[in-house]
Amino acid sequence: MAYVRTVKTASGARAVQIVHSSRRGSRDIEHIGSAHDDAALEALKAVARQRLAVGQPELDFGPDFAALQAGSGAGGGPLAITSSRMGYLWDALGHAYQLLGFEEAAGGDEVFRLLVLARIVEPTSKLDSLRVVEEAGFDPPAYATLKRRLPAFAKESWRQKLAAACARTADLGPASLVLYDVSTLYFETDAGDGFREPGFSKERRLEPQITIGLLTDASGFPLMANAFEGNRGETTTMLPTIRAFMDAHQLADVTVVADAGMISAANQQAIEAAGLSFILGARIPDVPYVVQAWRHEHPDEQIPDGHIFTQPWPAGPKDQRRDQII
Incomplete structure:
Protein backbone atom coordinates (compact mmCIF):
# COMPACT_ATOMS: atom_id res chain seq x y z
CA MET A 1 0.00 0.00 0.00
CA ALA A 2 1.34 3.46 -0.90
CA TYR A 3 0.02 6.89 0.00
CA VAL A 4 1.10 10.54 0.05
CA ARG A 5 1.62 12.33 3.35
CA THR A 6 2.71 15.78 4.49
CA VAL A 7 4.94 16.29 7.54
CA LYS A 8 6.35 19.39 9.15
CA THR A 9 10.15 19.68 9.19
CA ALA A 10 12.38 21.20 11.86
CA SER A 11 12.86 24.33 9.74
CA GLY A 12 9.12 24.93 9.60
CA ALA A 13 8.72 23.79 5.99
CA ARG A 14 6.25 21.12 4.95
CA ALA A 15 7.71 17.97 3.40
CA VAL A 16 5.80 15.79 0.95
CA GLN A 17 6.56 12.07 1.12
CA ILE A 18 5.34 8.82 -0.42
CA VAL A 19 4.98 6.07 2.18
CA HIS A 20 5.13 2.44 1.02
CA SER A 21 3.85 0.25 3.85
CA SER A 22 2.99 -3.42 4.28
CA ARG A 23 0.57 -5.18 6.58
CA ARG A 24 3.48 -6.50 8.62
CA GLY A 25 4.39 -2.97 9.64
CA SER A 26 7.50 -2.37 7.51
CA ARG A 27 7.63 0.99 5.71
CA ASP A 28 9.72 2.63 3.00
CA ILE A 29 9.53 6.45 2.78
CA GLU A 30 10.32 8.32 -0.44
CA HIS A 31 10.97 12.07 0.04
CA ILE A 32 9.57 14.26 -2.77
CA GLY A 33 10.53 17.72 -1.51
CA SER A 34 9.82 20.51 0.98
CA ALA A 35 7.58 23.53 0.46
CA HIS A 36 7.41 26.91 2.22
CA ASP A 37 4.07 28.05 0.77
CA ASP A 38 0.76 26.55 -0.31
CA ALA A 39 1.46 26.78 -4.04
CA ALA A 40 4.72 24.85 -3.76
CA LEU A 41 3.03 22.32 -1.49
CA GLU A 42 0.28 21.60 -4.04
CA ALA A 43 2.90 21.27 -6.79
CA LEU A 44 4.83 18.69 -4.76
CA LYS A 45 1.63 16.77 -4.01
CA ALA A 46 0.85 16.67 -7.73
CA VAL A 47 4.33 15.27 -8.42
CA ALA A 48 3.81 12.62 -5.73
CA ARG A 49 0.43 11.61 -7.17
CA GLN A 50 1.96 11.32 -10.63
CA ARG A 51 4.64 8.99 -9.31
CA LEU A 52 2.02 6.81 -7.66
CA ALA A 53 0.03 6.70 -10.90
CA VAL A 54 2.97 5.52 -13.06
CA GLY A 55 1.94 2.36 -14.89
CA GLN A 56 -1.66 2.71 -13.72
CA PRO A 57 -3.77 4.17 -16.57
CA GLU A 58 -6.89 6.02 -15.51
CA LEU A 59 -10.32 5.02 -16.73
CA ASP A 60 -11.95 7.42 -19.15
CA PHE A 61 -15.36 8.27 -17.70
CA GLY A 62 -16.19 10.68 -20.53
CA PRO A 63 -16.43 14.49 -20.85
CA ASP A 64 -19.31 14.82 -18.41
CA PHE A 65 -17.27 13.31 -15.60
CA ALA A 66 -14.24 15.45 -16.51
CA ALA A 67 -16.39 18.59 -16.29
CA LEU A 68 -17.81 17.47 -12.95
CA GLN A 69 -14.33 16.76 -11.63
CA ALA A 70 -13.07 20.16 -12.79
CA GLY A 71 -16.04 21.89 -11.18
CA SER A 72 -15.37 20.20 -7.86
CA GLY A 73 -11.79 21.44 -7.84
CA ALA A 74 -10.35 17.93 -7.84
CA GLY A 75 -8.25 18.64 -10.92
CA GLY A 76 -7.11 15.97 -13.32
CA GLY A 77 -5.25 13.81 -10.81
CA PRO A 78 -6.12 10.27 -9.85
CA LEU A 79 -9.20 9.68 -7.75
CA ALA A 80 -8.77 8.66 -4.14
CA ILE A 81 -9.73 5.07 -3.29
CA THR A 82 -12.18 5.27 -0.41
CA SER A 83 -13.03 1.56 -0.12
CA SER A 84 -12.59 -1.81 -1.81
CA ARG A 85 -14.55 -5.06 -1.89
CA MET A 86 -13.64 -8.65 -2.78
CA GLY A 87 -16.93 -8.96 -4.58
CA TYR A 88 -16.32 -11.82 -7.01
CA LEU A 89 -14.34 -13.93 -4.53
CA TRP A 90 -16.74 -13.40 -1.64
CA ASP A 91 -19.82 -14.00 -3.76
CA ALA A 92 -18.34 -17.21 -5.20
CA LEU A 93 -17.45 -18.54 -1.75
CA GLY A 94 -20.88 -17.58 -0.43
CA HIS A 95 -22.57 -19.37 -3.33
CA ALA A 96 -20.54 -22.54 -2.68
CA TYR A 97 -21.37 -22.28 1.04
CA GLN A 98 -25.06 -22.20 0.18
CA ARG A 131 -9.78 -8.21 10.03
CA VAL A 132 -10.09 -10.43 6.92
CA VAL A 133 -13.84 -9.77 6.77
CA GLU A 134 -13.22 -6.03 6.99
CA GLU A 135 -10.54 -6.13 4.29
CA ALA A 136 -12.98 -8.03 2.09
CA GLY A 137 -15.25 -4.99 2.26
CA PHE A 138 -17.85 -6.17 4.76
CA ASP A 139 -18.80 -5.24 8.30
CA PRO A 140 -17.35 -7.81 10.73
CA PRO A 141 -19.20 -8.76 13.92
CA ALA A 142 -17.83 -7.62 17.24
CA TYR A 143 -15.33 -9.97 18.86
CA ALA A 144 -17.62 -10.23 21.88
CA THR A 145 -20.41 -11.43 19.58
CA LEU A 146 -18.09 -14.03 18.08
CA LYS A 147 -17.12 -15.35 21.52
CA ARG A 148 -20.78 -15.60 22.54
CA ARG A 149 -21.50 -17.78 19.50
CA LEU A 150 -18.56 -20.18 20.02
CA PRO A 151 -20.32 -22.46 22.57
CA ALA A 152 -23.07 -23.12 20.01
CA PHE A 153 -20.50 -23.91 17.30
CA ALA A 154 -18.76 -26.39 19.61
CA LYS A 155 -21.84 -28.53 20.27
CA GLU A 156 -21.98 -32.05 18.87
CA SER A 157 -25.39 -31.34 17.33
CA TRP A 158 -23.88 -28.45 15.33
CA ARG A 159 -21.20 -30.70 13.84
CA GLN A 160 -23.77 -33.39 13.08
CA LYS A 161 -25.85 -30.93 11.05
CA LEU A 162 -22.79 -29.90 9.04
CA ALA A 163 -21.80 -33.55 8.54
CA ALA A 164 -25.32 -34.34 7.32
CA ALA A 165 -25.08 -31.51 4.78
CA CYS A 166 -21.74 -32.88 3.55
CA ALA A 167 -23.20 -36.39 3.26
CA ARG A 168 -26.10 -35.12 1.15
CA THR A 169 -23.67 -33.35 -1.16
CA ALA A 170 -21.50 -36.47 -1.48
CA ASP A 171 -24.59 -38.57 -2.33
CA LEU A 172 -23.50 -41.57 -0.29
CA GLY A 173 -24.86 -44.93 -1.31
CA PRO A 174 -25.34 -48.30 0.40
CA ALA A 175 -21.72 -49.33 -0.29
CA SER A 176 -19.77 -46.15 0.29
CA LEU A 177 -16.00 -45.74 0.03
CA VAL A 178 -14.62 -43.45 2.75
CA LEU A 179 -11.07 -42.30 3.50
CA TYR A 180 -9.75 -41.49 6.95
CA ASP A 181 -6.62 -39.82 8.26
CA VAL A 182 -5.55 -37.86 11.30
CA SER A 183 -3.48 -34.82 12.14
CA THR A 184 -2.62 -32.88 15.28
CA LEU A 185 -3.08 -29.27 16.35
CA TYR A 186 -0.81 -27.92 19.08
CA PHE A 187 -1.51 -25.09 21.53
CA GLU A 188 0.78 -22.36 22.83
CA THR A 189 0.64 -23.51 26.43
CA ASP A 190 2.72 -25.68 28.74
CA ALA A 191 -0.05 -27.29 30.80
CA GLY A 192 -2.53 -29.90 29.61
CA ASP A 193 -6.17 -29.97 30.66
CA GLY A 194 -7.16 -33.59 30.08
CA PHE A 195 -8.08 -32.99 26.43
CA ARG A 196 -5.18 -30.88 25.24
CA GLU A 197 -2.33 -33.17 26.21
CA PRO A 198 1.23 -33.80 24.97
CA GLY A 199 1.41 -36.81 22.69
CA PHE A 200 2.98 -38.19 19.55
CA SER A 201 3.65 -35.26 17.23
CA LYS A 202 4.77 -35.60 13.62
CA GLU A 203 6.27 -32.12 14.01
CA ARG A 204 8.20 -33.29 17.10
CA ARG A 205 6.56 -30.68 19.30
CA LEU A 206 6.26 -30.96 23.08
CA GLU A 207 3.29 -28.64 23.63
CA PRO A 208 -0.19 -29.98 24.47
CA GLN A 209 -2.13 -30.93 21.37
CA ILE A 210 -5.37 -32.47 20.17
CA THR A 211 -5.85 -35.15 17.53
CA ILE A 212 -8.15 -34.38 14.59
CA GLY A 213 -9.70 -37.22 12.58
CA LEU A 214 -11.08 -36.42 9.12
CA LEU A 215 -13.38 -38.71 7.16
CA THR A 216 -13.77 -38.06 3.41
CA ASP A 217 -15.35 -39.74 0.42
CA ALA A 218 -13.33 -41.26 -2.42
CA SER A 219 -12.82 -37.86 -4.09
CA GLY A 220 -11.52 -36.24 -0.89
CA PHE A 221 -14.73 -34.38 -0.06
CA PRO A 222 -14.95 -34.01 3.75
CA LEU A 223 -17.73 -35.91 5.47
CA MET A 224 -16.99 -35.68 9.19
CA ALA A 225 -14.34 -34.32 11.54
CA ASN A 226 -13.82 -35.43 15.13
CA ALA A 227 -11.48 -34.24 17.86
CA PHE A 228 -9.75 -36.56 20.32
CA GLU A 229 -7.35 -36.25 23.24
CA GLY A 230 -3.84 -35.28 22.23
CA ASN A 231 -2.28 -38.34 23.85
CA ARG A 232 -4.66 -40.80 22.21
CA GLY A 233 -3.20 -43.23 19.69
CA GLU A 234 -4.08 -42.55 16.06
CA THR A 235 -5.24 -46.10 15.42
CA THR A 236 -7.85 -45.87 18.19
CA THR A 237 -9.60 -42.88 16.60
CA MET A 238 -10.69 -44.47 13.33
CA LEU A 239 -13.43 -46.88 14.34
CA PRO A 240 -15.30 -44.46 16.66
CA THR A 241 -15.44 -41.94 13.81
CA ILE A 242 -16.64 -44.49 11.26
CA ARG A 243 -19.24 -45.96 13.61
CA ALA A 244 -20.58 -42.49 14.46
CA PHE A 245 -20.84 -41.68 10.77
CA MET A 246 -22.62 -44.93 9.94
CA ASP A 247 -25.07 -44.47 12.80
CA ALA A 248 -25.78 -40.87 11.81
CA HIS A 249 -26.55 -41.77 8.19
CA GLN A 250 -27.97 -45.29 8.58
CA LEU A 251 -25.24 -46.87 6.45
CA ALA A 252 -25.20 -50.66 6.50
CA ASP A 253 -21.66 -50.97 5.16
CA VAL A 254 -18.67 -48.83 4.28
CA THR A 255 -15.35 -49.77 2.72
CA VAL A 256 -12.45 -48.54 4.84
CA VAL A 257 -9.28 -47.57 2.91
CA ALA A 258 -6.24 -46.96 5.10
CA ASP A 259 -2.48 -47.24 5.16
CA ALA A 260 -0.67 -49.70 7.38
CA GLY A 261 0.06 -47.09 10.03
CA MET A 262 -3.65 -46.55 10.66
CA ILE A 263 -4.68 -50.21 10.92
CA SER A 264 -3.41 -51.94 14.03
CA ALA A 265 -4.02 -55.63 14.70
CA ALA A 266 -6.77 -54.66 17.15
CA ASN A 267 -8.31 -52.33 14.56
CA GLN A 268 -8.33 -55.03 11.92
CA GLN A 269 -10.01 -57.46 14.30
CA ALA A 270 -12.59 -54.80 15.21
CA ILE A 271 -13.29 -54.14 11.52
CA GLU A 272 -13.73 -57.87 11.00
CA ALA A 273 -16.04 -58.11 14.00
CA ALA A 274 -18.13 -55.20 12.69
CA GLY A 275 -18.42 -56.87 9.29
CA LEU A 276 -17.00 -53.85 7.45
CA SER A 277 -15.16 -54.04 4.14
CA PHE A 278 -11.65 -52.64 3.96
CA ILE A 279 -8.72 -52.02 1.62
CA LEU A 280 -5.41 -52.04 3.48
CA GLY A 281 -2.06 -50.93 2.16
CA ALA A 282 0.46 -53.08 4.01
CA ARG A 283 3.79 -54.77 3.55
CA ILE A 284 3.59 -58.43 2.56
CA PRO A 285 6.32 -60.59 4.14
CA ASP A 286 6.45 -63.02 1.20
CA VAL A 287 6.14 -62.52 -2.54
CA PRO A 288 2.62 -63.67 -3.52
CA TYR A 289 2.33 -66.78 -5.65
CA VAL A 290 0.75 -64.92 -8.59
CA VAL A 291 3.79 -62.60 -8.80
CA GLN A 292 6.20 -65.53 -8.64
CA ALA A 293 4.24 -67.32 -11.37
CA TRP A 294 4.28 -64.25 -13.63
CA ARG A 295 8.04 -63.85 -13.24
CA HIS A 296 8.52 -67.54 -13.99
CA GLU A 297 6.50 -67.20 -17.19
CA HIS A 298 8.21 -63.91 -18.20
CA PRO A 299 11.80 -64.30 -16.97
CA ASP A 300 13.30 -61.50 -19.06
CA GLU A 301 10.53 -58.92 -18.71
CA GLN A 302 9.77 -56.16 -16.25
CA ILE A 303 6.34 -56.01 -14.68
CA PRO A 304 4.41 -53.33 -16.63
CA ASP A 305 3.35 -50.20 -14.80
CA GLY A 306 -0.24 -50.39 -13.64
CA HIS A 307 -0.41 -54.19 -13.80
CA ILE A 308 -2.74 -55.54 -11.13
CA PHE A 309 -2.29 -58.92 -9.46
CA THR A 310 -5.02 -60.47 -7.34
CA GLN A 311 -4.74 -63.55 -5.20
CA PRO A 312 -7.39 -65.05 -2.91
CA TRP A 313 -6.35 -65.44 0.71
CA PRO A 314 -8.80 -67.87 2.31
CA ALA A 315 -9.19 -67.85 6.06
CA GLY A 316 -8.00 -70.93 7.90
CA PRO A 317 -10.02 -72.77 10.53
CA LYS A 318 -8.22 -70.92 13.32
CA ASP A 319 -8.18 -67.48 11.65
CA GLN A 320 -10.60 -65.01 13.17
CA ARG A 321 -11.26 -63.26 9.88
CA ARG A 322 -13.13 -63.51 6.62
CA ASP A 323 -11.67 -64.63 3.31
CA GLN A 324 -9.52 -61.85 1.88
CA ILE A 325 -7.92 -60.93 -1.44
CA ILE A 326 -4.36 -59.71 -1.84
Whole structure:
Protein backbone atom coordinates (compact mmCIF):
# COMPACT_ATOMS: atom_id res chain seq x y z
CA MET A 1 0.00 0.00 0.00
CA ALA A 2 1.34 3.46 -0.90
CA TYR A 3 0.02 6.89 0.00
CA VAL A 4 1.10 10.54 0.05
CA ARG A 5 1.62 12.33 3.35
CA THR A 6 2.71 15.78 4.49
CA VAL A 7 4.94 16.29 7.54
CA LYS A 8 6.35 19.39 9.15
CA THR A 9 10.15 19.68 9.19
CA ALA A 10 12.38 21.20 11.86
CA SER A 11 12.86 24.33 9.74
CA GLY A 12 9.12 24.93 9.60
CA ALA A 13 8.72 23.79 5.99
CA ARG A 14 6.25 21.12 4.95
CA ALA A 15 7.71 17.97 3.40
CA VAL A 16 5.80 15.79 0.95
CA GLN A 17 6.56 12.07 1.12
CA ILE A 18 5.34 8.82 -0.42
CA VAL A 19 4.98 6.07 2.18
CA HIS A 20 5.13 2.44 1.02
CA SER A 21 3.85 0.25 3.85
CA SER A 22 2.99 -3.42 4.28
CA ARG A 23 0.57 -5.18 6.58
CA ARG A 24 3.48 -6.50 8.62
CA GLY A 25 4.39 -2.97 9.64
CA SER A 26 7.50 -2.37 7.51
CA ARG A 27 7.63 0.99 5.71
CA ASP A 28 9.72 2.63 3.00
CA ILE A 29 9.53 6.45 2.78
CA GLU A 30 10.32 8.32 -0.44
CA HIS A 31 10.97 12.07 0.04
CA ILE A 32 9.57 14.26 -2.77
CA GLY A 33 10.53 17.72 -1.51
CA SER A 34 9.82 20.51 0.98
CA ALA A 35 7.58 23.53 0.46
CA HIS A 36 7.41 26.91 2.22
CA ASP A 37 4.07 28.05 0.77
CA ASP A 38 0.76 26.55 -0.31
CA ALA A 39 1.46 26.78 -4.04
CA ALA A 40 4.72 24.85 -3.76
CA LEU A 41 3.03 22.32 -1.49
CA GLU A 42 0.28 21.60 -4.04
CA ALA A 43 2.90 21.27 -6.79
CA LEU A 44 4.83 18.69 -4.76
CA LYS A 45 1.63 16.77 -4.01
CA ALA A 46 0.85 16.67 -7.73
CA VAL A 47 4.33 15.27 -8.42
CA ALA A 48 3.81 12.62 -5.73
CA ARG A 49 0.43 11.61 -7.17
CA GLN A 50 1.96 11.32 -10.63
CA ARG A 51 4.64 8.99 -9.31
CA LEU A 52 2.02 6.81 -7.66
CA ALA A 53 0.03 6.70 -10.90
CA VAL A 54 2.97 5.52 -13.06
CA GLY A 55 1.94 2.36 -14.89
CA GLN A 56 -1.66 2.71 -13.72
CA PRO A 57 -3.77 4.17 -16.57
CA GLU A 58 -6.89 6.02 -15.51
CA LEU A 59 -10.32 5.02 -16.73
CA ASP A 60 -11.95 7.42 -19.15
CA PHE A 61 -15.36 8.27 -17.70
CA GLY A 62 -16.19 10.68 -20.53
CA PRO A 63 -16.43 14.49 -20.85
CA ASP A 64 -19.31 14.82 -18.41
CA PHE A 65 -17.27 13.31 -15.60
CA ALA A 66 -14.24 15.45 -16.51
CA ALA A 67 -16.39 18.59 -16.29
CA LEU A 68 -17.81 17.47 -12.95
CA GLN A 69 -14.33 16.76 -11.63
CA ALA A 70 -13.07 20.16 -12.79
CA GLY A 71 -16.04 21.89 -11.18
CA SER A 72 -15.37 20.20 -7.86
CA GLY A 73 -11.79 21.44 -7.84
CA ALA A 74 -10.35 17.93 -7.84
CA GLY A 75 -8.25 18.64 -10.92
CA GLY A 76 -7.11 15.97 -13.32
CA GLY A 77 -5.25 13.81 -10.81
CA PRO A 78 -6.12 10.27 -9.85
CA LEU A 79 -9.20 9.68 -7.75
CA ALA A 80 -8.77 8.66 -4.14
CA ILE A 81 -9.73 5.07 -3.29
CA THR A 82 -12.18 5.27 -0.41
CA SER A 83 -13.03 1.56 -0.12
CA SER A 84 -12.59 -1.81 -1.81
CA ARG A 85 -14.55 -5.06 -1.89
CA MET A 86 -13.64 -8.65 -2.78
CA GLY A 87 -16.93 -8.96 -4.58
CA TYR A 88 -16.32 -11.82 -7.01
CA LEU A 89 -14.34 -13.93 -4.53
CA TRP A 90 -16.74 -13.40 -1.64
CA ASP A 91 -19.82 -14.00 -3.76
CA ALA A 92 -18.34 -17.21 -5.20
CA LEU A 93 -17.45 -18.54 -1.75
CA GLY A 94 -20.88 -17.58 -0.43
CA HIS A 95 -22.57 -19.37 -3.33
CA ALA A 96 -20.54 -22.54 -2.68
CA TYR A 97 -21.37 -22.28 1.04
CA GLN A 98 -25.06 -22.20 0.18
CA LEU A 99 -24.89 -25.01 -2.40
CA LEU A 100 -23.21 -27.30 0.13
CA GLY A 101 -26.17 -26.81 2.45
CA PHE A 102 -24.22 -25.06 5.19
CA GLU A 103 -26.56 -22.06 5.16
CA GLU A 104 -29.48 -24.29 6.10
CA ALA A 105 -27.44 -26.49 8.46
CA ALA A 106 -26.20 -23.45 10.39
CA GLY A 107 -29.69 -21.97 10.60
CA GLY A 108 -28.61 -18.87 8.69
CA ASP A 109 -26.04 -17.94 11.35
CA GLU A 110 -24.21 -14.98 9.80
CA VAL A 111 -21.32 -15.03 12.30
CA PHE A 112 -20.52 -18.64 11.44
CA ARG A 113 -20.76 -17.90 7.72
CA LEU A 114 -18.38 -14.94 7.94
CA LEU A 115 -15.94 -16.97 10.03
CA VAL A 116 -15.92 -19.84 7.52
CA LEU A 117 -15.49 -17.61 4.47
CA ALA A 118 -12.79 -15.51 6.11
CA ARG A 119 -10.74 -18.58 7.01
CA ILE A 120 -10.95 -19.84 3.44
CA VAL A 121 -9.60 -16.51 2.20
CA GLU A 122 -6.86 -16.51 4.84
CA PRO A 123 -6.46 -19.24 7.48
CA THR A 124 -5.91 -17.29 10.68
CA SER A 125 -7.14 -16.89 14.25
CA LYS A 126 -10.71 -16.10 15.22
CA LEU A 127 -9.78 -12.56 16.19
CA ASP A 128 -7.79 -11.93 13.01
CA SER A 129 -10.64 -13.35 10.91
CA LEU A 130 -12.56 -10.18 11.70
CA ARG A 131 -9.78 -8.21 10.03
CA VAL A 132 -10.09 -10.43 6.92
CA VAL A 133 -13.84 -9.77 6.77
CA GLU A 134 -13.22 -6.03 6.99
CA GLU A 135 -10.54 -6.13 4.29
CA ALA A 136 -12.98 -8.03 2.09
CA GLY A 137 -15.25 -4.99 2.26
CA PHE A 138 -17.85 -6.17 4.76
CA ASP A 139 -18.80 -5.24 8.30
CA PRO A 140 -17.35 -7.81 10.73
CA PRO A 141 -19.20 -8.76 13.92
CA ALA A 142 -17.83 -7.62 17.24
CA TYR A 143 -15.33 -9.97 18.86
CA ALA A 144 -17.62 -10.23 21.88
CA THR A 145 -20.41 -11.43 19.58
CA LEU A 146 -18.09 -14.03 18.08
CA LYS A 147 -17.12 -15.35 21.52
CA ARG A 148 -20.78 -15.60 22.54
CA ARG A 149 -21.50 -17.78 19.50
CA LEU A 150 -18.56 -20.18 20.02
CA PRO A 151 -20.32 -22.46 22.57
CA ALA A 152 -23.07 -23.12 20.01
CA PHE A 153 -20.50 -23.91 17.30
CA ALA A 154 -18.76 -26.39 19.61
CA LYS A 155 -21.84 -28.53 20.27
CA GLU A 156 -21.98 -32.05 18.87
CA SER A 157 -25.39 -31.34 17.33
CA TRP A 158 -23.88 -28.45 15.33
CA ARG A 159 -21.20 -30.70 13.84
CA GLN A 160 -23.77 -33.39 13.08
CA LYS A 161 -25.85 -30.93 11.05
CA LEU A 162 -22.79 -29.90 9.04
CA ALA A 163 -21.80 -33.55 8.54
CA ALA A 164 -25.32 -34.34 7.32
CA ALA A 165 -25.08 -31.51 4.78
CA CYS A 166 -21.74 -32.88 3.55
CA ALA A 167 -23.20 -36.39 3.26
CA ARG A 168 -26.10 -35.12 1.15
CA THR A 169 -23.67 -33.35 -1.16
CA ALA A 170 -21.50 -36.47 -1.48
CA ASP A 171 -24.59 -38.57 -2.33
CA LEU A 172 -23.50 -41.57 -0.29
CA GLY A 173 -24.86 -44.93 -1.31
CA PRO A 174 -25.34 -48.30 0.40
CA ALA A 175 -21.72 -49.33 -0.29
CA SER A 176 -19.77 -46.15 0.29
CA LEU A 177 -16.00 -45.74 0.03
CA VAL A 178 -14.62 -43.45 2.75
CA LEU A 179 -11.07 -42.30 3.50
CA TYR A 180 -9.75 -41.49 6.95
CA ASP A 181 -6.62 -39.82 8.26
CA VAL A 182 -5.55 -37.86 11.30
CA SER A 183 -3.48 -34.82 12.14
CA THR A 184 -2.62 -32.88 15.28
CA LEU A 185 -3.08 -29.27 16.35
CA TYR A 186 -0.81 -27.92 19.08
CA PHE A 187 -1.51 -25.09 21.53
CA GLU A 188 0.78 -22.36 22.83
CA THR A 189 0.64 -23.51 26.43
CA ASP A 190 2.72 -25.68 28.74
CA ALA A 191 -0.05 -27.29 30.80
CA GLY A 192 -2.53 -29.90 29.61
CA ASP A 193 -6.17 -29.97 30.66
CA GLY A 194 -7.16 -33.59 30.08
CA PHE A 195 -8.08 -32.99 26.43
CA ARG A 196 -5.18 -30.88 25.24
CA GLU A 197 -2.33 -33.17 26.21
CA PRO A 198 1.23 -33.80 24.97
CA GLY A 199 1.41 -36.81 22.69
CA PHE A 200 2.98 -38.19 19.55
CA SER A 201 3.65 -35.26 17.23
CA LYS A 202 4.77 -35.60 13.62
CA GLU A 203 6.27 -32.12 14.01
CA ARG A 204 8.20 -33.29 17.10
CA ARG A 205 6.56 -30.68 19.30
CA LEU A 206 6.26 -30.96 23.08
CA GLU A 207 3.29 -28.64 23.63
CA PRO A 208 -0.19 -29.98 24.47
CA GLN A 209 -2.13 -30.93 21.37
CA ILE A 210 -5.37 -32.47 20.17
CA THR A 211 -5.85 -35.15 17.53
CA ILE A 212 -8.15 -34.38 14.59
CA GLY A 213 -9.70 -37.22 12.58
CA LEU A 214 -11.08 -36.42 9.12
CA LEU A 215 -13.38 -38.71 7.16
CA THR A 216 -13.77 -38.06 3.41
CA ASP A 217 -15.35 -39.74 0.42
CA ALA A 218 -13.33 -41.26 -2.42
CA SER A 219 -12.82 -37.86 -4.09
CA GLY A 220 -11.52 -36.24 -0.89
CA PHE A 221 -14.73 -34.38 -0.06
CA PRO A 222 -14.95 -34.01 3.75
CA LEU A 223 -17.73 -35.91 5.47
CA MET A 224 -16.99 -35.68 9.19
CA ALA A 225 -14.34 -34.32 11.54
CA ASN A 226 -13.82 -35.43 15.13
CA ALA A 227 -11.48 -34.24 17.86
CA PHE A 228 -9.75 -36.56 20.32
CA GLU A 229 -7.35 -36.25 23.24
CA GLY A 230 -3.84 -35.28 22.23
CA ASN A 231 -2.28 -38.34 23.85
CA ARG A 232 -4.66 -40.80 22.21
CA GLY A 233 -3.20 -43.23 19.69
CA GLU A 234 -4.08 -42.55 16.06
CA THR A 235 -5.24 -46.10 15.42
CA THR A 236 -7.85 -45.87 18.19
CA THR A 237 -9.60 -42.88 16.60
CA MET A 238 -10.69 -44.47 13.33
CA LEU A 239 -13.43 -46.88 14.34
CA PRO A 240 -15.30 -44.46 16.66
CA THR A 241 -15.44 -41.94 13.81
CA ILE A 242 -16.64 -44.49 11.26
CA ARG A 243 -19.24 -45.96 13.61
CA ALA A 244 -20.58 -42.49 14.46
CA PHE A 245 -20.84 -41.68 10.77
CA MET A 246 -22.62 -44.93 9.94
CA ASP A 247 -25.07 -44.47 12.80
CA ALA A 248 -25.78 -40.87 11.81
CA HIS A 249 -26.55 -41.77 8.19
CA GLN A 250 -27.97 -45.29 8.58
CA LEU A 251 -25.24 -46.87 6.45
CA ALA A 252 -25.20 -50.66 6.50
CA ASP A 253 -21.66 -50.97 5.16
CA VAL A 254 -18.67 -48.83 4.28
CA THR A 255 -15.35 -49.77 2.72
CA VAL A 256 -12.45 -48.54 4.84
CA VAL A 257 -9.28 -47.57 2.91
CA ALA A 258 -6.24 -46.96 5.10
CA ASP A 259 -2.48 -47.24 5.16
CA ALA A 260 -0.67 -49.70 7.38
CA GLY A 261 0.06 -47.09 10.03
CA MET A 262 -3.65 -46.55 10.66
CA ILE A 263 -4.68 -50.21 10.92
CA SER A 264 -3.41 -51.94 14.03
CA ALA A 265 -4.02 -55.63 14.70
CA ALA A 266 -6.77 -54.66 17.15
CA ASN A 267 -8.31 -52.33 14.56
CA GLN A 268 -8.33 -55.03 11.92
CA GLN A 269 -10.01 -57.46 14.30
CA ALA A 270 -12.59 -54.80 15.21
CA ILE A 271 -13.29 -54.14 11.52
CA GLU A 272 -13.73 -57.87 11.00
CA ALA A 273 -16.04 -58.11 14.00
CA ALA A 274 -18.13 -55.20 12.69
CA GLY A 275 -18.42 -56.87 9.29
CA LEU A 276 -17.00 -53.85 7.45
CA SER A 277 -15.16 -54.04 4.14
CA PHE A 278 -11.65 -52.64 3.96
CA ILE A 279 -8.72 -52.02 1.62
CA LEU A 280 -5.41 -52.04 3.48
CA GLY A 281 -2.06 -50.93 2.16
CA ALA A 282 0.46 -53.08 4.01
CA ARG A 283 3.79 -54.77 3.55
CA ILE A 284 3.59 -58.43 2.56
CA PRO A 285 6.32 -60.59 4.14
CA ASP A 286 6.45 -63.02 1.20
CA VAL A 287 6.14 -62.52 -2.54
CA PRO A 288 2.62 -63.67 -3.52
CA TYR A 289 2.33 -66.78 -5.65
CA VAL A 290 0.75 -64.92 -8.59
CA VAL A 291 3.79 -62.60 -8.80
CA GLN A 292 6.20 -65.53 -8.64
CA ALA A 293 4.24 -67.32 -11.37
CA TRP A 294 4.28 -64.25 -13.63
CA ARG A 295 8.04 -63.85 -13.24
CA HIS A 296 8.52 -67.54 -13.99
CA GLU A 297 6.50 -67.20 -17.19
CA HIS A 298 8.21 -63.91 -18.20
CA PRO A 299 11.80 -64.30 -16.97
CA ASP A 300 13.30 -61.50 -19.06
CA GLU A 301 10.53 -58.92 -18.71
CA GLN A 302 9.77 -56.16 -16.25
CA ILE A 303 6.34 -56.01 -14.68
CA PRO A 304 4.41 -53.33 -16.63
CA ASP A 305 3.35 -50.20 -14.80
CA GLY A 306 -0.24 -50.39 -13.64
CA HIS A 307 -0.41 -54.19 -13.80
CA ILE A 308 -2.74 -55.54 -11.13
CA PHE A 309 -2.29 -58.92 -9.46
CA THR A 310 -5.02 -60.47 -7.34
CA GLN A 311 -4.74 -63.55 -5.20
CA PRO A 312 -7.39 -65.05 -2.91
CA TRP A 313 -6.35 -65.44 0.71
CA PRO A 314 -8.80 -67.87 2.31
CA ALA A 315 -9.19 -67.85 6.06
CA GLY A 316 -8.00 -70.93 7.90
CA PRO A 317 -10.02 -72.77 10.53
CA LYS A 318 -8.22 -70.92 13.32
CA ASP A 319 -8.18 -67.48 11.65
CA GLN A 320 -10.60 -65.01 13.17
CA ARG A 321 -11.26 -63.26 9.88
CA ARG A 322 -13.13 -63.51 6.62
CA ASP A 323 -11.67 -64.63 3.31
CA GLN A 324 -9.52 -61.85 1.88
CA ILE A 325 -7.92 -60.93 -1.44
CA ILE A 326 -4.36 -59.71 -1.84
